[in-house]
Amino acid sequence: MPKFARKAGVFFIRHRLQVVFSIFSLLIILFVLFPLAKIVFLSDKTALWQSLKDITVIKSILLTLYAALITAVIGFILGVPFAFILARYDFPLKGVVDGLINLPIVVPHTAAGIALLFVFGRNFLLGKWFDSIGVHFVDSLAGIIIAMLFVSVPFLVNSARDGFRKVDVRLENVARTLGASPWQVFRRVTFPLAWRSILAGTLMMFARGISEFGAVIILTYYPMVTSVLIYERFASYGLTQAVPIAAILIIICALIFIGFRLFLQRDKKRD
């Protein structure tokens, strides 16, 4: 047997777990990256440019980013306190509540949209009340936001809760005995120590908001968010019209993610 083959054999026997697992890992990486890369690199550059000049596309992208941003802010305001409660206090049925918050991740998003319609639709419960103060959830920005909020808030709650759990309760205890009120402790100790997880969760929420389709299309077809626009172009004009917009959306999401990673890494180094 040639020397190289023998060496390779020895390497494989010594590291067989790593080798087998690495092959599987490579498959999953390719599975995720290949379609994304292909759509970005192989889409027609002129068509891409055309789409970027298309006012409908621009409007829809801006609308998507804007709605996702507001969603993330609302999620942050409501989700962070909830995550803190989950991390710090025991209450009856805590396990159930903790599990239920993840329901939006597991239910089909079209079903989620219909469920939301039942609550926020003009003829139902909250919808009626909001309607009386001039807020409508069907075919409106508010509709996009509640759809995005519903499906993306678990990401923030989970991440922030884990972040809070990692903060040693004794640090909070010490701060209290040093004279800090619970609010001061939260602002000066707990939040700064958990902020990395909270930020990661908020960003996941933002990204999830941008990519949401199922729940949004049920509540709000017009004005069109980008994912709905892609679907509409695909359904009406076929693949060629849908590809450039899809590519743009993928690039935007990738840029946000890369930027966020770099920011977190820089911050970690500073620590």
Add this chain to the structure above:
Amino acid sequence: MIKLKNVQVKVGNFNLEQINLVVSKGEYTVILGPTGAGKTVLLESIAGLHNVYQGKILLDGKDVTNTVPEERGASIVYQDYTLFPHLTVKENIVFGLKVRHMARPKITEALESICGIFEIQLLLKRLPGTLSGGERQRVALARALITKPEILLLDEPLSALDAESREGVRSLLKNTQQKLGITTLHVTHDFEEAMSLANNIVVINGGKIVQIGKPTEIFYHPSSEFVARFTMARNIFAGKIVHQDAPRIIFQYNGIEISVLSDKTAAQHAVIRPEMIQVTLEKPMATPNTFPGTVKSIVDRGANILLTIDCLPEFECLLPRKQFENMTLSTGKQVYINFLPSSVHLI
């Protein structure tokens, strides 16, 4: 002054029961007990971090049972890593003053004076993660004391330190406490630590106080078998009094008779501390409590040597290293042990 009246605290499945305790102003009291005895819960209850189920906690005569921690004037220092990791040493120390919105010149003044006491001027700009264990603990103490609390609560403050820095922080604790005269409650499972620091020791086990006393009282007169074992009395023999001619008592254990000087009339255990037993090669002249035996095992503990001598019951004896070396002992060697009747404590 700290006063606890029938305090009962429930934390999960753990109960602190009927805690009655008084720590006088300026006194250094150590709460001693094994892991899981409820020491930390007791400390945190005094700090206001747990709800008191029943009873009262008074600090300097004021009922604080339902007062929030930030208004109790009791600072807590934990065993390790409880400096705020995201703040510099300086920001850590002035934390308590900042949350009270103290004016900047006053903060600077207080910072300078506390840095003088704890010799930490050079650490101020550093982050806690870069400090050694001893440095961290000095910073934690400075942070706790800069707010001038009435009461200092220390939760195993020396446990995470290596032997050398432990020595340093221990004397720092003792000196600062004496200088500032601050009422201090210190929790530990280490008996020697308790002996070296405390004015009073409170022994706690299973959520209950089992003995309160001066260190020497706890050391020589443990009130129960548990306290005797926990304070390393080692030779604890279950038996009975067979003859009494006050204050002379004969205590019988497994057929051997031990002479005791005590005014007790009933006892189930005789306790002889290992360092109170003399080991000799020759039979000592007509002293009571002399037993022949053979060396069964030798454990080198550095400054001292722990011998197990088989004299039918086994006795454990602690010999200073120098004496051990002079005697050239080895396992299997014939020796005599003897101890004074006054060295025997009956429980």
